[in-house]
Structure formats: C-alpha cells, structure tokens
Amino acid sequence: MTRVIKAEPLTAEAFKPFGDVIETDANAVQKAINYGNTTRFHDLAGIDTAKNGGRAGVSIFRSTPLALPVTIKLMEYHPLSSQAFIPLSARPYLVVVAPAGVFDAPAIRVFVASGDQGVNYRAGTWHHFSLALEAVSDFLVIDRIADEDDTVNCVEHALTEHEQLTITL
Amino acid sequence: MTRVIKAEPLTAEAFKPFGDVIETDANAVQKAINYGNTTRFHDLAGIDTAKNGGRAGVSIFRSTPLALPVTIKLMEYHPLSSQAFIPLSARPYLVVVAPAGVFDAPAIRVFVASGDQGVNYRAGTWHHFSLALEAVSDFLVIDRIADEDDTVNCVEHALTEHEQLTITL
Numbered sequence: 001m002t003r004v005i006k007a008e009p010l011t012a013e014a015f016k017p018f019g020d021v022i023e024t025d026a027n028a029v030q031k032a033i034n035y036g037n038t039t040r041f042h043d044l045a046g047i048d049t050a051k052n053g054g055r056a057g058v059s060i061f062r063s064t065p066l067a068l069p070v071t072i073k074l075m076e077y078h079p080l081s082s083q084a085f086i087p088l089s090a091r092p093y094l095v096v097v098a099p100a101g102v103f104d105a106p107a108i109r110v111f112v113a114s115g116d117q118g119v120n121y122r123a124g125t126w127h128h129f130s131l132a133l134e135a136v137s138d139f140l141v142i143d144r145i146a147d148e149d150d151t152v153n154c155v156e157h158a159l160t161e162h163e164q165l166t167i168t169l
Numbered sequence: 170m171t172r173v174i175k176a177e178p179l180t181a182e183a184f185k186p187f188g189d190v191i192e193t194d195a196n197a198v199q200k201a202i203n204y205g206n207t208t209r210f211h212d213l214a215g216i217d218t219a220k221n222g223g224r225a226g227v228s229i230f231r232s233t234p235l236a237l238p239v240t241i242k243l244m245e246y247h248p249l250s251s252q253a254f255i256p257l258s259a260r261p262y263l264v265v266v267a268p269a270g271v272f273d274a275p276a277i278r279v280f281v282a283s284g285d286q287g288v289n290y291r292a293g294t295w296h297h298f299s300l301a302l303e304a305v306s307d308f309l310v311i312d313r314i315a316d317e318d319d320t321v322n323c324v325e326h327a328l329t330e331h332e333q334l335t336i337t338l
Contacts, residue, residue, distance in 0.1 A: 024229050024307065034298040035243075038232045043314055045227040056225040058214040058253060058289070058311065060193050063207045074204075084227060086309050088285065090259060116257065118309075120227070129203035138193065140255050140287075140309060142227065145212055 002071060003165040007094060010111040010119070018097040018109070018125045020045040022086055022118030045120035048082040049144035054153075057145030060088070063132040070167045072096055073159050075103065075126045080153045081144030085130055086118030088138040094131035094167060100124030105163035112169060126157070133169075171240060172334040176263060179280035179288070187266040187278070187294045189214040191255055191287030214289035217251040218313035223322075226314035229257070232301040239336045241265055242328050244272065244295045249322045250313035254299055255287030257307040263300035263336060269293030274332035281338065295326070302338075 008014065012021040022044045029042040049056040075098060087093060095111040098104055103126060112133075113119060120142075121127050130139055144153060159165075177183065181190040190213075197210040218225040244267060256262060264280040267273055272295060281302075282288060289311075290296050299308055313322060 022227060022229070022309075024231060028229075033230075034232075037235065038230050038299060040310075041229040041231070043226045043228060047225045047227060049225070050219070056216045056218070056311070057212045058191060058216060059212060060191070060197075060210040061202075061207050062193060062210070063203075066206065086255075086257070088255070088257070116307075118227075130207060138285075140191075141209075142225070142311065 004168060005110050005165050006168050007110045007112040010095060010113040010117055015111065015119065017099060019082065019122040020120040022084065022120060023116060045084050046082060046122065047084065047142060048123055051080045052146065054081060054144035054146040056142055059141045061130055061139045061141050062136060063130040063139060064136050065132045065134065070094065070131060072128055072165050072167065074156060075128055075159065076154055076156045077124055077126045078153050079124060079155060081123050082120055083143040084118060084120035084141065086140040087115050088140055090115035091132070091134050091137050093133055093137065095119050096128035096131065097121070098126035100126065103157045105159065108165060110167050173337055174279050174334050175337050176279045176281040179264060179282040179286055184280065184288065186268060188251065188291040189289040191253065191289060192285060214253050215251060215291065216253065216311060217292055220249045221315065223250060223313035223315040225311060228310045230299055230308045230310050231305060232299045232308060233305050234301045234303065239263065239300060241297055241334050241336065243325060244297055244328065245323055245325045246293055246295045247322050248293060248324060250292050251289055253287060253289035253311040255309040256284050257309055259284035260301065260303050260306050262302055262306065264288050265297035265300065266290070267295035269295065272326045274328065277334060279336050
C-alpha cells in the first residue's frame, strides 16, 4: 500500500526551498504606476532560462486532471532552467515537489495552490507535471526554449512502488 | 471634439504589426506532453528582454478601469524590450497601439481582447497602459527588469488635443 499524504496550503514561506510563489502578496514590492491606475507587484519570480543558449519562452499548457485520488508515480526536474506555471482557469491545482539533488521520496511535499497562485520551480527542483483539479485547466508557462532535444533539459525519475504516494485533499 | 474609434476584436493577424497574441489558437504549435495529460501550445510570444543587461521578470499588474468612454491622452513604448500582458481575471480589456517609430496618431488601432487572450508588445510598439474594463483586474506581466532608472526603457508621448481619441465598445 502506498503512503498517503494530505496536500497542505501553498505559502511562499513553505515553498521557499523549491522556488517562488507568484501572487499579489502583501510582502511583494508594490509600485504605483500609470498615474495611479495600476499597482505593480514587482519581480515575483526568478526566471532562469539563459544557460547554454536558452531563452525565456511563453507557452500555455492545457492539463487534464488525473483521477482522484492521485498516485504520484513520476517526478522530473530541469537541470538548466526554472519553470513557472500561472493558472489561467482560476481553479486550484496540486503542486508536488522534492528538493534538488538525489531524489528523496520521503522529502516530497504536496501543496494545493489556489487559482490565484502561480509557482516557479527553481532549476533542479523535482516536481510532478501540472496537476489540474476539477476540470481541464490552462496554465501560462514561462520556461526555457532552446535549439536542442527536449531530453537535454528534463530528467525523469519513475518512482519505485515503495516511493509512490497517494494524495488526499 | 476628439475622434471616436470603435474597438475591434483582437486577432493574431490584425495584431501582427505590433506583437503577439498569446492564446490557445488552432494555429499554435501544439505538443502532446506529460504522457498525454497535457497539450503544450508552444512558444507563443517573442520575449525580448536581454538588451543592456536586462532580464525577463514576472510581475502582476492590478489595473483600475478608466471611466467609460475612455479618452486616450498618453501613449508609451519600451525601446529596449517587449512587454507581455496576460489577463488573470478572465475579463475583456482594451489594447491600444500604434506602429513603432515616429508617433502617428491616425495610425492608432484599438482592440478589445477577450479574457483568454494575452498580448506581447514588441520593443518599440506604442501602446497605452493596461486598460481593464468592468472591474479592477489583474494581469501577469513579463517584461524587462534591469538595474537602471525606469525612465531609460519607457518613452511617453502626451497626445495633443488634436491627436486624442475616444474609444467606444
């Protein structure tokens, strides 16, 4: 039987070891611009995409939810770059991460992000692919685009049966 | 009396002289990834932020709508970089642009973007600041962040009374 883990609410503090939470948080630097018509919540994510000739690219991911309860069987990381996901469908979603380095299943953390929270995985952070909840959902993605095979910047780990875990909300 | 211009629907074709429309368009390159659970609408915008030591940054703009009918009195452009806006509040908004180069008021185009269309202004494209409609709205913004005064990468033009225009929906 796989380990069961309950998703915890996503906070910038809890996510700090893995990357950034992209949100209009009171702690963000706020600038009044456009003659007072706009508040700029400034510089919310460390976009890191330039290594080995890469550039920052913008894509939209349309994700189909996995059946609940979700069992985590695969994790991945991007050695060369960050990857940011910002929900466009205003629905909560799951964020599953583990610290960079040798994959450590007991160190997996599971967060439930609200529909107005994005995440930016730091280069090297183990994560599961986007896990929509409730319905097919779109995410804006900012990641590295380069003239090379997709496998160069994506390392996958298939979890052993012992490492797998099941998520409850 | 100022010129009155009716906003036209935003399409990638019509917007081509000014930049990119960021949307899940049938013409986008679509890749099936994550073992079929995700469709990636790939590389939807030319992010151009690296000049003179700049980097791509992610911010959220919270925009207060101007009173309708909106009169356009000010335009701006960023000589060194692109600037992308993606709506996070699923509401339509106005996009007001003019071709790069010497400001040409009769060449102003006014688009109404739907809540699932982002725009990316190419470097040099004249544009109005973000024009939310209906209610205070959030936009994800991808632009250039650099260690320099904000005025270095923002050129403004105050429209003469003759150049000003009023927008109707």
